[in-house]
Amino acid sequence: MPETPEQPTVNQVAKLARIHLDEQQLTSSGEKLKQILEFVSQLEQVELPKDIEPFFGAIESVNAIREDNLQTSVPREKILDNAPESDGEFYLVPPVFRNTDS
Amino acid sequence: MTLSALNADVIVDQLNAGEVTATDCVQHFLDRIQVHNAELNAFIRVSESALEQAEAIDQRRKAGESLGCLAGLPIAIKDGICVSGQPTTAGSKMLENFSPPYDATIVERLKSADAIIIGKTNMDEFAMGSSTENSFFGPTNNPWATNRVPGGSSGGSAACVAARLAPVAIGSDTGGSIRQPASFCGITGLKPSYGRVSRYGLIAFASSLDQIGPMTRTAKESALLMSVIAGFDPRDSTSSKEQVSDFLKSLETPLAGVRIGVCRDHLNEGLDVEVKTKINDAISVFKQLGANIEEIELPQTKSAIAAYYIIAPCEASSNLARYDGVRYTFRAQANDLEEMYRNTRGQGFGDEVKQRIMLGTYALSSGYYEAYYLKASKVRRMIKQDYDEAFKKVDLILGPTTPTPAFKLGQHTEDPLAMYLADIYTVSANLAGIPAISVPVEPSSTGLPIGLQLQGRAFEENTLLRAAHQFQNETLWHTASPSEPWRTQS
Numbered sequence: 001m002p003e004t005p006e007q008p009t010v011n012q013v014a015k016l017a018r019i020h021l022d023e024q025q026l027t028s029s030g031e032k033l034k035q036i037l038e039f040v041s042q043l044e045q046v047e048l049p050k051d052i053e054p055f056f057g058a059i060e061s062v063n064a065i066r067e068d069n070l071q072t073s074v075p076r077e078k079i080l081d082n083a084p085e086s087d088g089e090f091y092l093v094p095p096v097f098r099n100t101d102s
Numbered sequence: 103m104t105l106s107a108l109n110a111d112v113i114v115d116q117l118n119a120g121e122v123t124a125t126d127c128v129q130h131f132l133d134r135i136q137v138h139n140a141e142l143n144a145f146i147r148v149s150e151s152a153l154e155q156a157e158a159i160d161q162r163r164k165a166g167e168s169l170g171c172l173a174g175l176p177i178a179i180k181d182g183i184c185v186s187g188q189p190t191t192a193g194s195k196m197l198e199n200f201s202p203p204y205d206a207t208i209v210e211r212l213k214s215a216d217a218i219i220i221g222k223t224n225m226d227e228f229a230m231g232s233s234t235e236n237s238f239f240g241p242t243n244n245p246w247a248t249n250r251v252p253g254g255s256s257g258g259s260a261a262c263v264a265a266r267l268a269p270v271a272i273g274s275d276t277g278g279s280i281r282q283p284a285s286f287c288g289i290t291g292l293k294p295s296y297g298r299v300s301r302y303g304l305i306a307f308a309s310s311l312d313q314i315g316p317m318t319r320t321a322k323e324s325a326l327l328m329s330v331i332a333g334f335d336p337r338d339s340t341s342s343k344e345q346v347s348d349f350l351k352s353l354e355t356p357l358a359g360v361r362i363g364v365c366r367d368h369l370n371e372g373l374d375v376e377v378k379t380k381i382n383d384a385i386s387v388f389k390q391l392g393a394n395i396e397e398i399e400l401p402q403t404k405s406a407i408a409a410y411y412i413i414a415p416c417e418a419s420s421n422l423a424r425y426d427g428v429r430y431t432f433r434a435q436a437n438d439l440e441e442m443y444r445n446t447r448g449q450g451f452g453d454e455v456k457q458r459i460m461l462g463t464y465a466l467s468s469g470y471y472e473a474y475y476l477k478a479s480k481v482r483r484m485i486k487q488d489y490d491e492a493f494k495k496v497d498l499i500l501g502p503t504t505p506t507p508a509f510k511l512g513q514h515t516e517d518p519l520a521m522y523l524a525d526i527y528t529v530s531a532n533l534a535g536i537p538a539i540s541v542p543v544e545p546s547s548t549g550l551p552i553g554l555q556l557q558g559r560a561f562e563e564n565t566l567l568r569a570a571h572q573f574q575n576e577t578l579w580h581t582a583s584p585s586e587p588w589r590t591q592s
Binding site: 009010013014016017018019020021025029032033035036037039040042043046048049052053054055056057064066074075078079081082083084085091093094095096097098 | 200201203204296310336339340402405408409411412419423426427428429430431432433436437438439440441442443444445447448449451456457459460461463464467474476477478479480481482483484486518519522533535
C-alpha cells in the first residue's frame with residue numbers, strides 16, 4: 001500500500017474533492033484519514049488467488065437495454081425549481097474565470 | 103386493542119372490514135407522533151396531506167371502489183427516498199430545501215397500493231453512519247433507552263416502528279443500515295437481495311451496495327410490504343427480472359429439513375457475552391422447529407469491513423460529486439465557479455460525509471486505484487465466493503446482527519473505527535448482494551434489544567421471511583414494546 005498521507009496530501013485530496021476545509025478541519029481530517037488507512041491496510045495481508053477477477057457489482061447481470069423510444073420526462077421548470085439560481089431556462093453559476101484586468 | 107398495538111396486516115384487515123376508518127387510523131398515529139416525536143426525533147417531517155389522503159381512501163371505500171392491498175395503512179419513509187413535492191433531505195443541510203419532482207418507484211408502488219405516507223424519518227446524513235447521530239436535524243433517540251442510539255443509518259424508521267409512531271416503515275441498507283437499527287430497536291428489518299427492489303428515487307450513497315427494504319415489527323409485515331415494493335423496474339437498470347416470490351404464501355411452510363449454517367468465528371471474538379448467549383438460545387429454537395444446524399466457514403468475511411470502507415467511500419465520492427451548488431438548492435457564496443464548488447461542499451456536507459468523500463477521493467486518485475479499490479474489489483470477490491461455497495451446504499446462515507446492543511449517544515462519535523465495527527456482521531451481505539434479515543431475540547438483562555441475523559441465497563427472501571416468521575411464531579420477543587414514558591439506561 002502507498003504511504004499514508006501527511007498534511008500536504010490531505011490538502012491535495014480536499015482540492016481534488018472540491019471541499020473547502022479550514023486549517024483545523026484539515027488537521028482533523030488528516031488524522032482520521034490516517035487512522036482509517038491504517039485499518040484498511042489489513043487488506044495487504046489478504047493473499048489473492050491467482051487470476052481472481054474483481055467483483056464490482058453485486059449482480060453480474062447482462063446489460064440493460066431498451067427500445068429507444070421517446071418518453072415524457074419531468075418538465076424543465078419542475079427541475080429548475082430546485083436550482084439555487086436559474087433564468088427559467090438554464091442554471092446560472094458564478095463566473096467560470098475571474099476577471100484579472102481590474 | 104388500541105391501533106398502535108396492532109400489526110399492519112391486522113390493521114389492513116380492520117380497515118377492509120370497516121371496523122376502523124383510514125382517517126381514524128392516520129389520526130391515531132399523527133397524535134402519537136405529536137406527543138412523542140419531540141423526545142425521540144424519529145421524524146424529520148410529518149406529511150401535511152396524510153389526513154386528506156386518508157379521507158379520500160375512506161370515500162373511495164364508501165363508494166365501493168376497489169382499493170389497493172394496503173389501503174389506508176400509514177407508512178413512514180426514510181428521508182433519503184424521494185417523495186414527489188415533499189422535502190427529501192437525506193439528513194443533510196445540502197438538501198434541506200430540496201423537493202423532488204418525482205416519486206421513487208417504491209413510493210409510487212406504495213401509493214398505488216393505497217398506503218398513506220405519514221412522514222419522512224431521520225437518518226445519518228446521506229446514510230453514512232451507524233447511529234443517526236450524523237443527521238443535520240439532530241440525533242434520534244432509541245425508545246428503549248433514550249440516552250442510547252437507535253442505530254443507523256435508518257434510525258428514524260427503526261425508532262418510529264419500535265415506538266409505534268407508525269405501524270411500518272421503509273429504510274435503506276448499504277452496509278447494515280436497515281438491520282443494525284432494527285437490531286438496536288427490537289424490530290424486524292429486511293435487506294433484500296441487490297436488484298430485488300428498485301433503487302430509482304433512492305438518493306445514492308454507494309450504488310453497488312444500496313438496497314431499499316421494509317422495517318416492521320413482524321416478518322409477516324415485511325412480507326406484506328415486499329409483495330408491494332419488490333420487482334423489476336425499467337428505471338433502475340440494476341433491478342432484476344428474476345421472478346418475484348409470493349412472500350406471504352410460503353411463510354407457514356414448516357422449517358423441517360432446512361439447513362442453517364452457523365459460523366463459529368462470528369460467535370467468538372469481540373462479541374458481547376449476552377448477545378452470544380441469546381443467539382445460542384435462538385439456535386435451539388430453530389432446532390426445535392426442525393432445522394438442521396451445521397457449522398460453516400466464511401474465512402474472508404474478516405476482511406469485509408476493510409473492503410467495505412474502501413468500496414463504499416469510493417462510490418460515494420463519485421455519487422456525491424453532483425452536490426456542487428448548481429442543481430440541488432444549497433449554494434454557498436463565492437466569487438467564481440471553483441470557489442463555489444468548494445464552499446458549497448465545505449459548508450453543505452457534515453463532517454462524516456466530508457471524511458468519506460475524502461477517503462474515496464484519495465483511494466481513487468491517480469496511483470492509488472490498484473492498491474485500494476481494485477484490491478478491495480478482489481477481496482469482495484473472495485467474500486462472495488465464501489458465500490457461494492457455504493450456500494452449497496446450507497440454505498440460511500445464522501448469527502448476531504451486531505456485536506453489542508445499542509450504545510450510548512456520543513459513545514463512538516470521536517472514534518470512526520469503533521463506529522464502523524458496529525457493522526461487522528452486516529456489511530458482507532451488501533458486498534455479496536445477498537438478502538439478510540434481522541429479528542429480535544431475548545433482550546439483554548438490562549432490557550436492551552438484541553438482533554439475530556439470517557442471511558440467504560440471492561433472491562431467496564421467501565426463505566428468510568419464512569424462517570423469521572416461524573421463529574416469531576415460537577417466540578414473543580418481537581411483540582415487546584418499550585414502555586411509556588420512555589426511559590434512559592446507564
